[in-house]
Amino acid sequence: MPFTIAIDGPAASGKGTLARALAGHFGFHHLDTGLLYRAVGARGGDPISAAENLTAHDLLRADLRTAEAGQAASRVATDPRVRAALVDFQRRFAVQEPGAVLDGRDIGTVICPDAALKLYVTADDQTRAARRAAELGADPAEMLVQLRERDARDAARATAPLRPAEDAVLLDTTSMRIEDAVAAAIALVQARLSA
Numbered sequence: 123m124p125f126t127i128a129i130d131g132p133a134a135s136g137k138g139t140l141a142r143a144l145a146g147h148f149g150f151h152h153l154d155t156g157l158l159y160r161a162v163g164a165r166g167g168d169p170i171s172a173a174e175n176l177t178a179h180d181l182l183r184a185d186l187r188t189a190e191a192g193q194a195a196s197r198v199a200t201d202p203r204v205r206a207a208l209v210d211f212q213r214r215f216a217v218q219e220p221g222a223v224l225d226g227r228d229i230g231t232v233i234c235p236d237a238a239l240k241l242y243v244t245a246d247d248q249t250r251a252a253r254r255a256a257e258l259g260a261d262p263a264e265m266l267v268q269l270r271e272r273d274a275r276d277a278a279r280a281t282a283p284l285r286p287a288e289d290a291v292l293l294d295t296t297s298m299r300i301e302d303a304v305a306a307a308i309a310l311v312q313a314r315l316s317a
Contacts, residue, residue: 125150125221126236127311128229131243132273132284133192134250134257136295136303140243141225143304144311151218155226155233156195158208160186163194173198173207189258189268196272199227202281209233227276230287239314241307242286245296247273 127144131137138154145152158173161180165172185191198204205228212233216222224233230240245253251266258265276284286292291310295303 124217124219125238125315126216126234127221127223128234128237128240128287128290129223129225129243130227130230130241130284130286130290131225132227132250132276133269134254135243135245136253136298136300137225137241137243139300140241140293140303140307141223144307145223147304147308148221148311150221150223151215153212153215153222153224155208155212155224155229156192157181157186158211159195159199159204160191162204162208163198164191169198169201170203170207173204176208176211187258189254189260189265192272193268196275200275200279200281205232205281227284228282230290231285232282235287239311240287240290241293241310242290243293243295243303245294249296 129137129141141152141154144150158176161176161183162169162172164183164185165180212224216224216234230237247266247270251262251269254260254269255262255265273284293303293306
């Protein structure tokens with residue numbers, strides 16, 4: 123049976139970095155599910171049609187990591203029809219052998235509620251804003267406003283709101299170096315694999 127790791131949390135908490143590191147360390151497949159929503163938002167037009175016709179090629183767009191794409195993703199993700207169109211894609215991805223790591227905002231609560239390990243990665247607002255600003259070459263104060271708007275929208279949506287799964291392990295990366303956060307996550311996976 124494939125080993126599935128669900129990683130959730132707000133933007134710039136470190137979940138993507140951890141997901142890539144875990145996938146590389148254990149030889150698992152990785153899906154940044156936020157890219158699905160970013161690709162739908164970036165395609166423009168009718169978001170439901172965009173979600174239903176999304177291809178792997180759409181995930182390769184160079185503009186998917188911009189702040190604009192993140193805001194567009196957050197807006198289209200509030201539509202339950204868009205979310206429904208992308209659920210099957212994500213669930214099929216999650217059961218690949220030997221395992222898969224999916225990161226997003228509703229992986230442990232909606233997409234993979236039976237995942238072998240669920241992590242909820244977080245960090246304080248200022249730390250997340252500084253990280254994202256450094257990544258995008260943006261103003262940290264402006265990024266803080268954008269992240270708070272997005273957090274509020276993601277947490278308030280009626281379908282699959284951003285929240286930790288009841289059985290998720292919380293990992294606060296505010297004061298952690300990347301290496302320490304990765305080591306902590308690897309240890310959690312090792313413990314589940316050997317259980």
